[in-house]
Amino acid sequence: MPAAATFELIRAYTVPSNTNNLALNSLSQSYDHLLIICNILSASPGEGLDYYMRCNGDVGSSNTYVSTRMGATPGGTFSTVRQNTGTTSYQLFYSAAGSNAGDWTAGQIWIPYYTNTVGTKSILTYGGSKAETGKTSGNYGGTSAITAVSFSSDSGFTGNAYIGAGSIFTVYGIKGA
Amino acid sequence: MAIKRTSNNSVNNAVKLSTGFSSAAIPNSPTIGTATAGEESATVTYTAATLGATATTFTATSSPGSITGTGSSPITISALTGGTSYTFTVTATNANGTSAASSASNSVTPTGFNGVPSFYSIASYTVPSDTGSVVQFTSIDQTYKDLMIIIRAGATYGGAGGGSGGRFYLNNDLTAKYTWAYINGNGNGSSSGVTSGGYGPTSNWDFGASWASNVNSFMSSIFILQDYTNTSKLKTWRNITGLYCGNGTNSGTAQYSGLYNSTSAITSVQFHHGSATGSDGNLREGSQIQLFGIKG
Numbered sequence: 001m002p003a004a005a006t007f008e009l010i011r012a013y014t015v016p017s018n019t020n021n022l023a024l025n026s027l028s029q030s031y032d033h034l035l036i037i038c039n040i041l042s043a044s045p046g047e048g049l050d051y052y053m054r055c056n057g058d059v060g061s062s063n064t065y066v067s068t069r070m071g072a073t074p075g076g077t078f079s080t081v082r083q084n085t086g087t088t089s090y091q092l093f094y095s096a097a098g099s100n101a102g103d104w105t106a107g108q109i110w111i112p113y114y115t116n117t118v119g120t121k122s123i124l125t126y127g128g129s130k131a132e133t134g135k136t137s138g139n140y141g142g143t144s145a146i147t148a149v150s151f152s153s154d155s156g157f158t159g160n161a162y163i164g165a166g167s168i169f170t171v172y173g174i175k176g177a
Numbered sequence: 178m179a180i181k182r183t184s185n186n187s188v189n190n191a192v193k194l195s196t197g198f199s200s201a202a203i204p205n206s207p208t209i210g211t212a213t214a215g216e217e218s219a220t221v222t223y224t225a226a227t228l229g230a231t232a233t234t235f236t237a238t239s240s241p242g243s244i245t246g247t248g249s250s251p252i253t254i255s256a257l258t259g260g261t262s263y264t265f266t267v268t269a270t271n272a273n274g275t276s277a278a279s280s281a282s283n284s285v286t287p288t289g290f291n292g293v294p295s296f297y298s299i300a301s302y303t304v305p306s307d308t309g310s311v312v313q314f315t316s317i318d319q320t321y322k323d324l325m326i327i328i329r330a331g332a333t334y335g336g337a338g339g340g341s342g343g344r345f346y347l348n349n350d351l352t353a354k355y356t357w358a359y360i361n362g363n364g365n366g367s368s369s370g371v372t373s374g375g376y377g378p379t380s381n382w383d384f385g386a387s388w389a390s391n392v393n394s395f396m397s398s399i400f401i402l403q404d405y406t407n408t409s410k411l412k413t414w415r416n417i418t419g420l421y422c423g424n425g426t427n428s429g430t431a432q433y434s435g436l437y438n439s440t441s442a443i444t445s446v447q448f449h450h451g452s453a454t455g456s457d458g459n460l461r462e463g464s465q466i467q468l469f470g471i472k473g
Contacts, residue, residue, distance in 0.1 A: 032467065070362030137420070
């Protein structure tokens with residue numbers, strides 16, 4: 001039996017106005033893996049931004065979100081590692097110090113087996129801006145299937161609206177045999 | 178032929194031109210045929226003039242856009258915009274110049290590019306119990322260009338003080354043909370070190386950071402095995418990996434790339450944890466591996 005094509009677009013979203021809490025809800029549960037490709041426009045007037053993701057709106061408890069990020073900046077030291085064991089969100093990319101409004105950060109976020117209810121969820125990302133490239137991996141501690149993801153440039157989703165209008169988030173579903 | 182019985186110079190010239198003996202004339206215009214829409218393209222038919230100088234090239238030109246295609250009838254015009262209405266004219270060219278354009282064709286509207294499905298699921302496997310050892314996919318379909326493998330795996334090894342990484346090898350080949358390089362960041366804290374390096378040749382590949390000492394640890398990894406059926410080149414591989422150890426301690430992130438020093442097509446892939454025989458720990462019950470094929 002021929003194999004089936006299993007890589008499908010399930011959501012495409014362009015941010016209509018600056019925000020600090022962008023939610024993609026009611027994600028299809030028909031796939032095994034999620035791939036989110038994002039291109040985020042900074043609306044910050046002049047500072048590097050860390051971007052964060054929250055799963056299922058879960059603000060969590062200790063170690064709900066654990067991420068390890070290694071990054072490299074041009075002309076700088078080889079790399080640094082920053083580990084975040086936050087309770088409220090998962091740390092994704094960094095746009096680097098000195099980034100200004102109008103700078104873009106691009107990245108990919110993989111969530112393998114996002115509908116699996118047996119264990120917690122592993123997350124793999126890589127991306128960055130013109131000023132830093134990085135890779136992050138870690139874990140979301142919830143065991144429920146992931147039905148929603150949300151994004152912010154602030155770990156508490158309470159800061160300024162620095163995810164700029166025109167930012168693009170595209171979600172693909174991948175299904176195995 | 179009646180035409181040869183006249184002494185009219187112009188007719189004689191026409192005969193000469195039609196047989197290619199004159200070198201001074203350009204071809205007559207072709208007669209336009211029918212345009213047919215395609216996927217971001219169109220084809221247009223024409224009929225070459227039966228009299229006049231011989232043409233060496235026929236060119237179809239779009240309106241709007243002046244996008245051209247050359248060849249014999251039917252000519253294909255590519256790189257058109259789907260949803261835009263086009264007409265076409267055809268010219269004939271030889272060494273002396275280009276004819277006047279034919280009359281315009283009928284109007285056609287190409288469709289947008291529909292794309293070609295290129296990502297396929299090949300196989301999935303869930304480890305049924307902790308007692309399993311090497312997980313392998315065999316008789317892998319050879320109709321794709323690249324393989325993608327997505328893994329979420331745990332380890333049964335819980336020994337204190339350390340562990341070993343996830344590993345894999347190809348074609349049941351445990352000879353020293355595998356080399357790789359990596360960058361790896363791990364540790365617990367606001368800033369910890371990054372290591373990089375390379376190994377090889379060895380009998381299998383490391384594809385994940387150490388699973389350390391926690392049976393609750395697991396890792397995910399996304400692999401690409403490139404051009405896996407090509408028997409004229411060595412095989413390359415890359416992956417991104419993340420490791421979670423139940424808390425922040427010793428969790429890490431890594432990126433690998435490597436080479437399998439063989440030109441054989443990849444027909445099987447084997448995964449395990451620890452040594453090649455899985456003696457220091459097996460893939461944990463519930464570990465999942467999926468294999469995808471990507472067409473070029």
